[in-house]
Amino acid sequence: MEIRPIIAMQMPPTPDQHRFYSSLLFELGAPHKAAASLAVLERLARDLLRRMAPSMLIVDEVHHLLAGTYREQRASLNLLKFLASDLRASMVLVGTRDAVIALQTDSQMVSCFTPFEVPRWRESEAFRQLLAAFERVLHLRRPSGLAQREIVQYVLAASSGLTGEVSRILNAAAELAIRSGDECINLQHLEHVAPTHVQSLATLATRAPAL
Incomplete structure (x- = not known):
């Protein structure tokens, strides 16, 4: 049976592609220069992900998308769509109810991701x-x-x-x-x-x- 890793990371406090890839590389344990260009960070992250062939990428705090401008939100949503397609692996986006609002601004994201609300614990x-x-x-x-x-x-x-x-x-x-x-x-x-x-x-x- 093939064992493939699961990668988990957090969306940066503000939607920034440079910080996103830097955070992803940190979770991958990859040394990199934070001041490197976006193109360099993206290429390094994609190369590592292809080698690792993860079964799933979990991105937490997706509601942070709403902290940015409309242009920044669109750029980050496009980044998530690109990664999901490029990885050919499952992607799970986690956040508050505001995360659903952020995703609903993109029709492709709505069709690709099904919202699921985790129920709160009760005494049981x-x-x-x-x-x-x-x-x-x-x-x-x-x-x-x-x-x-x-x-x-x-x-x-x-x-x-x-x-x-x-x-x-x-x-x-x-x-x-x-x-x-x-x-x-x-x-x-x-x-x-x-x-x-x-x-x-x-x-x-x-x-x-x-x-």
């Missing part, structure tokens, strides 16, 4: 399994018990059910646990690294009118 066995999986890869010296109901509910509320936020919160809590010498994540660590959103939820709850 699947979410507990996700937290348990995070606990296994964090490699703390002591067990954290992230699948406990109190921690599950806190992380769910603090993250708004978004996987990226779950990852950010748990990694920050793990770093705090290591610095403190506890070597396990507890509720106090979570409250320290992600207090604002949960506190606002509690405030809203106390202000809710009684039925």
Whole structure:
């Protein structure tokens, strides 16, 4: 069975072809001069991609396209279409709902890419399994018990059910646990690294009118 790599990168904060290729080359582990011309960076990236023959290219933060002018947006969309055709590999574009708006300005992009919204997590066995999986890869010296109901509910509320936020919160809590010498994540660590959103939820709850 042939094993082909998957490449993941982020769209630059503003749609810029030069920065896009530089970011792509960085993810490919290719040394290059950032000040090189766009043509040089493009040729180097295409050569490397053809040699690697990836099965998929994932581009995150596609909604950053909207941070540029109309001309910059068009140029970046054309770049994505060109790469998708040149690679002959699957391309996955990831972003907020604004990413859909950015893609809808190009009829070819609309026909080539089908929008799929990732549902937010809810309290469930699947979410507990996700937290348990995070606990296994964090490699703390002591067990954290992230699948406990109190921690599950806190992380769910603090993250708004978004996987990226779950990852950010748990990694920050793990770093705090290591610095403190506890070597396990507890509720106090979570409250320290992600207090604002949960506190606002509690405030809203106390202000809710009684039925």
